Amino acid sequence: MMKTNYTMQLSLLVSLIFILCSFNQITSVFAAEENQEHDHNLMTYIVHVKKSENVASFQSEDLHSWYHSFLPQNFPHKDRMVFSYRHVASGFAVKLTPEEAKSLQEKDGILLARPERTLSLHTTHSPTFLGLKHGQGLWNDDNLGKGVIIGVIDSGIYPYHPSFNDEGMPPPPAKWKGHCEFTGGKICNNKLIGARSLVKSTIQELPLEKHFHGTHTAAEAAGRFVEDASVFGNAKGVAAGMAPNAHIAMYKVCTDNIPCAESSILAAMDIAIEDGVDVLSLSLGLGSLPFFEDPIAIGAFAATQNGVFVSCSAANSGPGYSTLSNEAPWVLTVGASTIDRKIVALAKLGNGNEYEGETLFQPKDFSEQLMPLVYSGSFGFGNQTQNQSLCLPGSLKNIDLSGKVVVCDVGGRVSTIVKGQEVLNSGGVAMILANSETLGFSTSATAHVLPAVQLSYAAGLTIKEYIKSTYNPSATLIFKGTVIGDSLAPSVVSFSSRGPSQESPGILKPDIIGPGVNILAAWGVSVDNKIPAFNIFPVLQCLVLT
Structure with missing residues (x-):
């Protein structure tokens, strides 16, 4: 029991x-x-607070504690606090709900609390074209940027490229206080002296990158001399940045999906000032904003006060007026121009007329025999016609283009490489890309998947008229390779943003133009099975001459 x-x-x-x-x-x-x-519901907010008279004497822990004092006592500070700023702003970045942000905004000492925004990236022969000669003038052997520290705020870096080797380079100046996350020490090597990631994620990653925008721009600014540089055998020569003996510090602020968080950019500028950089180079922007809301303008103002020179790209939103980013008067705003080197191909028509354009892919065995020529926009009706004219993915799948040269219009938010793949999938043997009216005469040297050439808007119109004028239109492509001596260079490229400045119309912007299209520089992976890897990238980086 x-x-x-x-x-x-x-x-x-x-x-x-x-x-x-x-x-x-x-x-x-x-x-x-x-x-x-x-x-x-959590979002990152940028919080500006009224500056304390004692902030200059605060140690890092004191600064963090002071910023934490603005937050509720039961607030999970450790998990939510993102960045604390010392130089670029009196304030911090913190994760809040909209309700928490509204409550915080009502506290004494809080000037502004607003959600952060994301910024976008503004994605060999150049030194010769600029008149820079080894051992002379700005490129005197005792100069070449020696002793200068250039901070690059971008998408990260591929540190193993020979453009960043430190052979024969002295250690960085004694003022350098930075850090290299690749080595865990004070420097990576005497060339790439710093590399930090300011991208906040669940897993803290090294400042490497997948898109190589930062690698390319860092090499343009201060890459070492690298002999026998080329891509697909084009643009052969000695690759070098504008200041080959300068030191580089990379601050990664963009994720591999490209968004560049405002809080990370402010943190990068804040840390770079503390680290002791002499120059800051940024190839990203947010469009026109009041200076007190523009993170780059705010950070650059503080950098300038600390003796740091700030150079930024004008953006790639041209050719319309007032399309600038980075228009503050204390920033050097750089527009993009051509150089006198082209990687040329010709479109030759059955009537004997030839039209010059550009392409990076220059096949040696392509026949110059005339082949049938068609315009991709001549097969459908309505929206279908527009999609086909742009050679959008899937638009040509039911059309037999076997053995034909196909004319496609540039545009539709689809890359020219994707257009080429669509032509190739339908049997096309070559492609002629006709610029939009907006692009005008600006062409790019691109590594296409089939023989192709990009032509001006005017040439495209003429070729389409030729196709309509005859029963048997024909064409072929003739590849000329690297050609130097364009008498029209430098000219401002179509995508380069124009002034006047919206925020300060009395200030002329951009300040200068610099080589910013079809520039050969370091790349993280080989596109042509050649080591070391280089690529031609048709966007501007901030020009740095030291």
Whole structure:
């Protein structure tokens, strides 16, 4: 009997524990769901606070504590605080819900709390074209940027490229206080002296990158001399940045999906000032904003006050008027121009007329025999015609283009490489890319997937008229390779943003133009099975002459 009672009591106890555990699990599920819903509402806010008279004497811990004092006592500071700023702003970046941000905004000492924004990237022969000669003038052997520290705020870097080797380079100046996350030490090597990632994510990653925008721009600014540089055998020569003996510090602020967080950019500029850089180079922007809302203008103002020169790209939103980014008067705003080197191909028509354009892919065995020529926009009706004229993916799948040269219009937010693949999938043997009116005469040297050439808007119109004028239009492509001596260079390229400045129309912007299209520089992976890897990138980086 006693045993039975004991068994019953034990069973009741086990059942009670099970019920309690189940209740706790249900409660935990509800709590987790509530927390998850709360987390989904979190956004990073930039918070500006009234500057303390004692902030200059604050140590890092004192500064963090002071910023934390503006937040509620029960606030999870460690998990939510993103960055604390010292030089570029009196304030911090923190993850808040809209309700928390509204409550914080009402506190004494808080000047502004607003959600952060994301910025976009403004994605060999250049020195010779600029008149820079080894051992002369700005490129005197004792100069070449020696002793200058250039901070590049971008998407990261591929540190193993020979453009960043430190052979024969001295250590950085004694003022350098930076850090290299690749080595865990004060420097990576005497060339690439610093590399930090300011991208906040669940897993802290090294400042490497997948898109190589930062690698390319850093090499343009200060890459070492690298002999026998080329891509697909084109643009052969000695690659070098504008200041080959300068030191580089990379601050990664963009994710591999390209968004560049405002809080990270402010943090990078703040740290770069503390690290001791002499120059800051940024090839990213947010468009025209009031200077007090523009993170680059705010950070650059503080940098200038600390003796740091700031150079930024004008943006790639041209050719319309007032399309500038980075228009503050204390920033050097650089527009993009051509150089006198082209990688040339000709479109030759059946009537004998030839039209010059550009392409990076220069096949040696392509036949110059005339082949049937068609315009991709002549096969459909309505929207279908527009899609086909742009050679959008899938638009030509039911059309037999075997053995034909196909004319495609540039545009439609689809890369010319993707257009070429669509032509290739339908049997086309070559492609002529006709610029939009906006692009005008600006062409790019691109590594296409089939023989191709990009032509001006005017040439495209003429070729389309030729196709309509004859029963048997024909064409071929003739590849000329690297050609130097364009008498029209430098000219401003179509995509380069124009003034006047919206925020300060009385200030002429951009300040200068510099080589910014079809520039050969370091790349992280080989596009032509050649080592070291280089690529031609048709966007501007901030020109740095030291």
